[in-house]
Amino acid sequence: MSSKPIWRKVLWWLGIAISFNLALFLFLPKIASFFVERQFEAFGLKNVNVELEYPGVRETMIPLISFQKDMGSETASLIVRDLTLKYDLRQLLLGFIKEVRIEKLRLDITGVPTQPPAAPTTKNSVQSTTAPLALLSTPLPNLPFEIFSLNHATIFREQATGPLRRVTISGLLRNDQGTLHGTVTFQGTQGDAYTLQAHINPLGKIKVDLSTGPDNTTPLFDMESLMNVQNPSGLEWQGRMTANLKRASPFLALLMPIGPDLERVNGSIEVQWDGSTNQMASLQEMLHDASTRLHSTIHAHVELPAWGTVSEDILLNFSGELHAQSTEVTLDIAPTSFMKAFLHTDGFPWPDALPIANFKDREPIRLQFLDIVHARMVLDKGESRWSIDGPLQIQYGGEPAPIGGEVILTNASGLLFDPLSTEANATFSLWGSLPNLEHQTSRVRDINWMMKGQTAFANQEIRVTIAEDSLVNTGVIHLAEGQAERMGFRLAQPTLIHYDWPLRQWKVEPTTAQIILPKIQWRDQLISIAKISLDLKEAIGEGQTWNTTGTAKLLGVNTKMKNFSPPSLNLAIGFDSSPEELNAGLVAETTDKTLRAKGRIEHHLQTHQGTLQATFTPETFSPNSTTLAHWFQPWPHPFNITSGQLGISIACGWKPSSPGDIQSLGITRGDVTLALKHIGGFYEKILIDNVNTTIKIIGNDLNNFATLSPAHVTIGSVNSGIKVTNMDFGLNLRLGQGDTVPIIDVEKFSAEALGGYLSSTSVYIDWARGPSLFTLKLERIHVDRLLQLEQQKGLEGTGILDGVVPITLAPDSIEIHDGRIEARAPGGVIHFQPLEDTAQSLINATPQMEIVLQSLKNFHYDVLKANVNYEADGTLTLATKLEGRNPDLKQGRPIHFNLNIEENIPALLKSLRVLKGIEDKIEKLFQGPLF
Incomplete structure (x- = not known):
């Protein structure tokens, strides 16, 4: 009686165990699908969907595998249906599948590809450089299947052109004791099908043939390789490969963006190779064995209508010999080799700061090997190196061209996986012509340039020498409030530029240049300059920081204004500038040396605030050569200075009326000092002599100023027929907001006339008020x-x-x-x-x-x-x-x-006879009538 509860318990637990195993068996496909999907997602796939069925003893069916993969700007979507795996359990445990059969496969690649980023390299990835050698000389590895069949596969690539943009593929591959052979058929949307036949045996014999036509008699691709084992432990191999690009154009259109003009694809590629090794070991050991040798000749002639939207009419002709061994690879390129194409300039990512208009739609580029070019790569575990011995010529742009250039590389070398170790020497010529260049409020017409020089890259430093007579010329330059007739810039001596790549530091050695700027129309002024020279003492920079110092000389500066023209000047400007500030010292003198001035400008480029200090050196006037009428011609005014000394000093500051608005710069404060010493002259027919004073004027702008304190003025004589002498008074000047003429305040006026005295306590003149x-x-x-x-x-x-x-x-x-x-x-x-x-x-x-x-x-x-x-x-x-x-x-x-x-x-x-005497004197001094 007591045993019944125990059996009940046993049966109860046995039922639970059976139920659990049954549930596990029922949910096994779901659980397996879940783990497989997570594993696929770990590989970077998305939208993964996997459906699994119960595995059989001899075969397993997978109804569905689908996922998406992002490839830059393209997206690959793969759907595999009814994947069948047949196997023997004992072989399956050894990783071998008897048959892999796919009933349906669909691969869609959508989007437009961009240039893929360069694959990262490391110093230990030497084997990547010998991958071609592995393909040409390695016996077939053990494949994990006996039969692989593909019943119906569809591949679509959006960016491809031609009949294989959407292609249907079917085929069968067999592995008979290590020998792989099979046939794969490609059928496009139109035209004949393509048949790929391959035969690869374990002894290294490889034959691959791609053909088309009703009887598969038109070869597109043919490769054959043979490997012989030499006693006791050596290998020899030889092979060849030919490709007919015209016949293979639909396949090229599938792989490369060559455009819809497939009938223009032409050319052939022929490669022959032979080699040997005494090392019968693993591939890695064979590649590093000193006895391994490879020799190959390569001939290629390729004509492509386009490469996407970047270039068109591509022509490549290449002939060369490759020699490789475990530690060195050399390539000798024949001088008949060249490459030329047309680049589409409108597809280039020009910077926004370079608003270039009216570019030609396409420009030619040519790569020419002027003599035998030797390329060499030395493989070393510690430090692999490469080198190229030219001359190698690269030309861009035709005649005429918006932008053109030529670079001749004479030699280059460096560490294989360290671009900054590169050392190179080259000569260059840059030329160009642009009809128009616009930037904010300025526009330049007819720009052309020609620059020649040499460049060298060594120890991570770039040295560029720009040759003498390199030049830039322009046509009319339209400015915000005027225009310049033309401008020219020409180097008067070679200019050397240094650039330190890691530190981002640059430096320009001292140089000189000539600038042509003959005529400038600015508002109502016409400025002409006879000669401009620039002496650059130093120009250095690091990142966004730079500094330049030098001197500019402007000779024969003539200015014609609306009413008069100042004297012809010579200017010397010493400058010291940086991104934050411009400092300049100025020296100016008339071309006849009669007047001289000097000053200094400081301008903050970020806030657009600045200051000016200038001094006009006192100059002695003389009636025969140095007068106001002599300096400023024509001189229509009724007054003139004919004797004495005049000195002027100016100090002023400016800033924009609103932050950052350089068009609204205004004077914020100005100080002007006039020093008159023994000044003589006339107003109309009134003679004035021996004027002495020092007047200091301060102001917030040109419409608001006043004398700092009353200026003490003395005048020796004023003769209008009645001679007034020994004039003495205090002078105040003031111009306020809204005033059109200055207010004059004369204090304590005194003078002598007719043997007596004249005086007035105050003379206040304000014309605006009557x-x-x-x-x-x-x-x-x-x-x-x-x-x-x-x-x-x-x-x-x-x-x-x-x-x-x-x-x-x-x-x-x-x-x-x-x-x-x-x-x-x-x-x-x-x-x-x-x-x-x-x-x-x-x-x-x-x-x-x-x-x-x-x-x-x-x-x-x-x-x-x-x-x-x-x-x-x-x-x-x-x-x-x-x-x-x-x-x-x-x-x-x-x-x-x-x-x-x-x-x-x-x-x-x-x-009055006194006046008559004045007239006679003036006429004698000036040798002719004044009016």
């Missing part, structure tokens, strides 16, 4: 000097005058209203005895004039008063009151005169 009103005080004016102005014969006098004259000064006129002049006590004497003819004329006109003339012959006055008025038209009116007596007339009884005198002052001044 005429200026001020009072001129007259002291100790000598009557005799005043009467001399009338130039009337027989008129003399004595006495001292004082007065106050209110003056209204406008931009184009002077007015006096209610001026008062009065003689000092005790008065004076007037003697007026005109010529007899003059006296008689006055009496005949006015009989009362006889008494007046008699009284004025010896008139002793006690009172002389005059009310002065001067109109804007130049009319002077004097209401004169005279009181006195003539002791020779009527016992000296008192006589009173009330005279109203009216005179046209401009006409009076013009008639």
Whole structure:
């Protein structure tokens, strides 16, 4: 009775075990599929789907395998259906499958491929360089199957062209005791099928034939290799391979982007080889054995219509001999070898900073072997090397070409897996012509250049020598606010450039260049330059940091402005620049050496803020050679400087009105100092002499400035017919926002004239607010000097005058209203005895004039008063009151005169003999009339 619970327990556990195994058996395909899918995903595949069935004793069916693989810009999608594996369990344990059969296979490759990246290499991957030797000399390895059959496979590649863009493949391969033979058929969308037949035995005999046609009699590819075993332990092999590219063009279109013009594919490839080795061991040991030898001759003639969108009309002709052994591979290339093609320039990734327009659609490129070229590779576990001995010529661009060049490589060498160890020597020529080059606000027309030189690469340093007379020329240069007629740049001596590759450092040795920039139209100015030279002292850089120093000389700089032209100049500019700042020292002088200036500019290239300091060296004026009219021609102004010294110093700063806007640069602060020493000249016909002052002006911009403090001005004399001497006053100038003309403030004016003194406490001139009103005080004016102005014969006098004259000064006129002049006590004497003819004329006109003339012959006055008025038209009116007596007339009884005198002052001044003397002097000095 007690045994029943135990059997129940046994049966219960046995049921659980059977149920578990049954469940495991039922879910085995799902579990296996899951692990296989994860393994595929570990290989970089995606969208993996694997369906497995229960494995049989002799065969296993896999209904579906599918996945996708990204290959750069292309995507491969593979679907395999009904994959059958037949096997013997004992052989399966040894890794051998009796038959592999695929019923359906589909491979789609979509997208447009890009240039694949270079495969990484290491110093230990020497075997990759001997892969061709392995293919040509290695016996067939043991294959893990006896029969491989493919019933129906479809391959589609989107970028391919021709009938094999979509191809159907079927075939059968057999492995009979190590001998592989079989047939594979390729059928495109149109045309005859292609048949590939292969026979490879374990002794190294290889024969592969690819043919087409109704009877498979047209060979496309034929390869045959034979290997013989030599006693006791040697190998010898020989073989050949031929390929008819015209017949094989559909296969080439499947593999390479040669375009749709398959009928233009032509050429052939022929390779023959032989070799031997005394080492009968593994491939790795055989390749490293000193007895291993390989010799091969290669002849190829290839014509391709295109290579994608990069090039077209490709022609390759190659002949050479290959010699290889365990430690060295040499290739001798015959001088008949060359390659030429047309490159599509619009497909090149030009930088955005180089806006090149109007390129030709295609340009030729040619690789030519000018003589036998020897290429050599020395294989060493520690340090493998390669070398090329030229000459090897590369030409790009035709005639004419937007961009062209020629490089002749004479020799090159280096470590096999270290590009920076390369050493090379070459000569080059670069030429080009572009119709148009645009950049932001500028445009350059008709650019052409020719540069020649040599280049060398050694110890990770590039040395480029640009030959003398290398040049760049342009046509018209259009600028934001003007244009230049043309420009030329020519090296006056060879220029050496160093570049350190690892450190990214470069350096330009000192050099000189000539620049042609004959005419520049800038706004309303026309600038012409006779000669420009550039002396580069140093140019160095590292990464984004650089610095240049040098000197530029501009000779014969002529500027024609709207109203006048400054003198012809010679300029010397010493510069020191970097990405952050430009510093320049300037020296300028007139071509006749009469005027000289120097200065310094500092400009920050990031913020566009800068400063200028300049000084015009005091220059001595002379009426015969150095005047303002001599420097600036034509000189239409009514004033000129003919003597003395003038010095000017300027300090100013600028910045953009908004950050980064170089078009809105404005003066932020300026200091100008004018130093005048013994300056003489004239204004209209007024002579001015011995002007001395120092004026300091500061301003925030050109429309807002003022004198720093009143400038002390002294003037030796001003002669307008009335000579005013020893002028002394303080001068203030100011221009505010909204003002069109400066405000003039004259303080404590004093001068001497007519033997006396003139003075005014303040003269304030602000034309924007109307005429200026001020009072001129007259002291100790000598009557005799005043009467001399009338130039009337027989008129003399004595006495001292004082007065106050209110003056209204406008931009184009002077007015006096209610001026008062009065003689000092005790008065004076007037003697007026005109010529007899003059006296008689006055009496005949006015009989009362006889008494007046008699009284004025010896008139002793006690009172002389005059009310002065001067109109804007130049009319002077004097209401004169005279009181006195003539002791020779009527016992000296008192006589009173009330005279109203009216005179046209401009006409009076013009008639003065003093003025005539001025005119004579000026005409003599300048040897001709001024106006």
